Amino acid sequence: MGSFGEFQATAPCLHQAGHDPQLLDRIAALLAEAETQLLVDTQNAYLQVEQAMALLRQVNANKQCGIGHCANGLTRWQTRRLDQYISDNLAAAIRTCDLAAQLNLSSSHFSHVFKQTFGITPLAYVARKRIEAARAMMLATDQPLTQIAHAHGFCDQSHFTRTFRRETGLSPLLWRQRCAPRTQATAER
Numbered sequence: 001m002g003s004f005g006e007f008q009a010t011a012p013c014l015h016q017a018g019h020d021p022q023l024l025d026r027i028a029a030l031l032a033e034a035e036t037q038l039l040v041d042t043q044n045a046y047l048q049v050e051q052a053m054a055l056l057r058q059v060n061a062n063k064q065c066g067i068g069h070c071a072n073g074l075t076r077w078q079t080r081r082l083d084q085y086i087s088d089n090l091a092a093a094i095r096t097c098d099l100a101a102q103l104n105l106s107s108s109h110f111s112h113v114f115k116q117t118f119g120i121t122p123l124a125y126v127a128r129k130r131i132e133a134a135r136a137m138m139l140a141t142d143q144p145l146t147q148i149a150h151a152h153g154f155c156d157q158s159h160f161t162r163t164f165r166r167e168t169g170l171s172p173l174l175w176r177q178r179c180a181p182r183t184q185a186t187a188e189r
Contacts, residue, residue: 030055034047081102085098091152092153127163130152131152134152138176145161
């Protein structure tokens with residue numbers, strides 16, 4: 001039997017166990033039992049903790065768990081901060097290093113955890129956010145597509161059209177013709 005000091009020193013990375021809800025339930029039950037037994041039967045409490053530790057070690061067998069390994073993507077507050085920064089700067093150029101600076105991360109580390117979180121590159125995400133905002137503006141106003149393109153950080157309408165088509169499968173003009181009448185008809189009802 002070990003001591004709780006050893007428990008803290010050898011605690012494995014818990015995010016690996018998060019993929020199996022039944023395992024987490026078993027570990028939680030063992031730790032809850034250990035908590036209730038702690039004052040009554042210390043020996044039994046240690047046994048429960050040891051069993052929970054054995055399960056965690058099994059999950060993490062042959063894995064080195066350093067700080068970088070435990071990082072499993074961006075947190076909610078980091079995602080919210082990035083979304084706010086992107087929204088506030090849609091008309092400006094947004095580079096990966098600008099986004100990384102918002103979270104005090106290096107560009108390479110940021111790119112890695114960003115792709116881990118969203119499944120796309122930071123610049124593809126920014127382009128998607130720009131198109132979402134442009135689509136909302138296209139539905140809400142009758143401004144020319146060139147002005148909408150410039151207002152959302154596209155250097156010209158051609159760049160806007162290429163990016164829009166890649167995201168939606170339609171040109172901006174065709175999308176607006178198909179979607180704007182529905183929105184106006186819905187608003188009139």
